[in-house]
Amino acid sequence: MTDTSVLHPGELSAADRTAWTAMQSKAHLHGAPELANPFLSPEFTLALGRYRRGVRIAVVREGGEPAAFFPHQRSATGVGRAIGLGVSDSQGLVHRPGFEWDARELLRACELAVWEFDHLTQGQAQGPFDPGVTGSFASPVIDTQDGYDAYLAHLRKNSPKFLKSTLAKERRLTRSVGELSYVHDERDPAALRTLMRWKSAQYRRTGRSDRFTQPWITGLVEHLFHTRTESFSGLLSVLYADGKPVAAHFGPRSERIISCWFPAYDPEFAKFSPGLLMHLRIAEAAAADGIAYIDLGRGQKQYKDSLKTREIMVSEGWMMRRHPVALGHWAHRAPVRALRNTVVERPELFEPADRLLKRIGEFRSGRFRM
Template identity: 30%
Template structure:
């Protein structure tokens, strides 16, 4: 590629019809950009809700060669919709996108962090996202037969769990494609309780994150949108999941289940039924996102590499620097790296959610205490 790479930073709402069409065409031509997060509609809806959003328009020799939507938090730059944006990268002609390092250099933030970068990268931590693909020939039945043959014990156990749930609580029913705002509020309440229970930062404590889920679900478009799936046992909600979808891709996003029913695996049962019912509606790729949760190996037959990386200015963010140093000295060298990694990931979430310095400081202090307690508990258990 010839010519110097330059960038124009623009309002997402200011994209022209021609630019929107170009963005959509490039995303449609590249299988790596098939996720709903790469759709121009996702960027536009998010920019109306999340504070301080923009789109980087990259050019060479005056020609547009890529788009990257992002948001600012103070001097930090993150993918648009972070921490809820599972996949991000430059929307460009296949094989011609600027690299992660080039994007970080041109955007020139005090801090630039990504956790699911799709595209060229020479640094960062590489991980994998997980999907399952339903064959056009044979559909769900053929897929499930293959999964059951490969992991018979696991799926037989889930079939027994469903029968036991029906016996104990009443008939098990699943609905997908729901767009009920009250149901979404109920799911958000379950997620907030889960965050409190597990000591994670409550991403819904700031208003814009919940507003984004509502805005995406209210969007009316045949090949892009968001919806909910619900599993009820005896008429009572046992599990829910909020998902994003575009074209043939269905992305599982926010699952929640009633903790007292955990022994019945309601979340797994809902996932299985969502795949069955979604396949009937024409979805073929069901995306579980990145991360190594053990259950994913029973469902997924396709992986895609993604990168987690952070480009930092001098020093740690001031909100956590001194407190972190003190905690690391107390924890000892054997746990220091574990605490650093945990704090970095927690800080990414806090920085993305909270739009004021005061709220970021509060979140950082809580994260530091939680990371230290977790590391100390592990040390005690190992001794």
């Protein structure tokens, strides 16, 4: 017999949290390795619940035992969003092997008219959520479970010019600035503040919206930085040249996956591509730690194409019940999302749009020249 209870984050019991983590830890053994993504962890959901309203966790039990966990956000009108929509890179249902569910029945149990997602995990887009999928997109990954030497061998075969030029820049950076050092798990909060400052400047420089002007995102990142359990931590990695930080990355990690979230570098050293050098160091440390892969995140970028070993797919869309709220939400959101995807997926549209955003960034920073 199946029973679904919808909990506030503070109502999740220690036993349920342990069961949730266990499902993630064993997911790769049951053919669903993507369920181990740190964005699907209880730690991420509970942290988000401190900074965003409407965070809920549906716990589905069979025979009294947890069979699935469905974290989501809910508005007063029943509009549901994937947990952390807009900042999370993996979304969906964490469940035990063989668990089956009806998506619309799940929404009804959660009192949701619609559930919107933009990074639905691979595997669930072809399952119960399939009717709501409007598009699927590649998320490049770096496989590290076979060791760093195997990864370098892959780069030599598939991206030889990239690897050669990147290693040459590493040598030039060492000669020009000083010896390089890398801290995989930096615990100095000042280094995190430096990363956020770099990232804010990058957003402004490229004409994007600065995420770190939103207090809830800053609060979430700082909270995750201080979160450390056996199965989850907020990982800050920093590359130094002569003791000075030149590139950094912050993102969540689980037992088997590191999610690339906020990478940035000091523009003063841009000609040396310190961000690429840092990614190679992250891959080396991840391999030594037994990490299966690094998820570089949805989106086509040249550096991701050079670094990746393969791709997984994530999907976006809306799962809806027959409800006027669902139709209203879809009518409001669908045209915006369709326009954005058309621009992003077509180079002849994306490139001029990207140039325009950068020009706007120059205006913002006072660097624009006629």
